[in-house]
Amino acid sequence: MSRELRSRGDSYDNIEPLFEKIEALDASDSRRETLRGELIERCLPLAEHIARRFAGRGEIFDDLLQVARLGLVQATDRFDVTRGSSFLSFAVPTIMGEVRRHFRDNTWSVRVPRRVKEIQLTIGPTVEVLAQRLGRLPRAKEIAAELEVDVVEVTHALIAGNAYQSSSIDALAGEDNQNTPLPLLESLGAEEPAFHLVVDFMAVKPLIGELPERERQVLMMRFFESRTQAQIAAYLGVSQMHVSRILSRTLRTLREQALRD
Template sequence: MPGDRGRSRRDSYDDIEPEFAALAALSPDDPRRETVRAGIIDRCLPLAEHIARRFAGRGETFDDLLQVASLGLVQAVDRFDASRGSPFLAFAVPTIMGEVRRHFRDNTWSVRVPRRTKEIQGSLSGVIEDLAQRLGRMPRAREIAAELDVDLTEVTQALIASNAYQTTSLEAVSGNDGENSPLSLMEVLGETDGSYEHIDKFLAVRPLLAALPARERRVLTMRFFEYKTQSEIAEELGVSQMQVSRILSKTLDGLRERVMRD
């Protein structure tokens, strides 16, 4: 349907670079320039909305995040240089995300972050934008570190520091119990690891495994750690599959008896 084709084009940015070329060809005082620019921004608004939703749930309202992301989109449209040959998305995404992160950085730090890390974190957005346009993709941490002339560890810490903008209360509702009863984050944060109950068993059987004859220990290793079949074990040891079965049965029965006795 015609409407479906229109929506598909609006949500796709694969062929948007020619529109930037057309915009660049217009002189600053050309009355058509603002119309073309507004059309590009309007077409890319879903991208700003998508990025705003990615940052939702961190203490800021979606409307505020959408406003900040839209500002980042406008900056991306105004700064993008189509003559470099890189796709618009590769430049727009880090530009918009950088603007949203800058908003969090300037307005919401819930966890104390070292000053040096804050300084590097504040430089990331601009550097990521420049590298993204130059490389045609999102830059790697090592490339960012080289551009800033700082240690890779410092860049990594600065990237991680983005998570320190907001904390979430353990009393905050995060889901339900399947019967539409609200549950707090504390109630769904985790559960007892079922593997804990195996620790005592492992500690009890470990010295008994070490005391086994070499052949029995090797058979157990191949069966339960290398996940080989009895036939594969038999072929490797040069015995019959029946002999392997007997070795396993006898060895396991002996281990079980000694563990239970001890």
């Protein structure tokens, strides 16, 4: 995960204790609503990251941001901290599902078979359920098993989710700082440069957890603690060449498993 996202760990990765505080309070305790508001506010940047990822597809960014924030509120209210999974692993697919539903419900422009549409409508809620159960984003075959449909149909439905409304690049889509209407071409948003790292990290996280202790320790020290190979070698009492071989073998294994899944 990028340094920028790790620096915000208090907002994302370490937010579960706040859920536990809320859960411990009586339902009538006024502090529950105060803590809930604090929790949502701390996670607002996550909603903005996701909204920006969908910017430039014919929808006004402010609308996407509102939809993403609605998804964040829903994720906050639905998250069950007692299951032991992280809030981030549940919130990301929930918010992204809400934004995708916004496009799906308002902007179909390509003719899609009814069967594919029906499956596509069920994918969002299914991803939320599986993400809560598994503690990570589900794979296509896991979604298919949950829905009891063929994995090919799930794949088609996921692809169909991109059948959004096409818009002219000359259409007015926003205003500049002087309230002058701007064509879409001049107001296209850019994807958050580091956001894809969140999804990548969530995809590889369960694979890291399955590594042998030594390989996982070397990987964590190198990429999460930013230690050099020489420092790792000195800590473990082995040669730097041995550390290099461990890293190469481990990264190759993770890459192959991630691509295969």
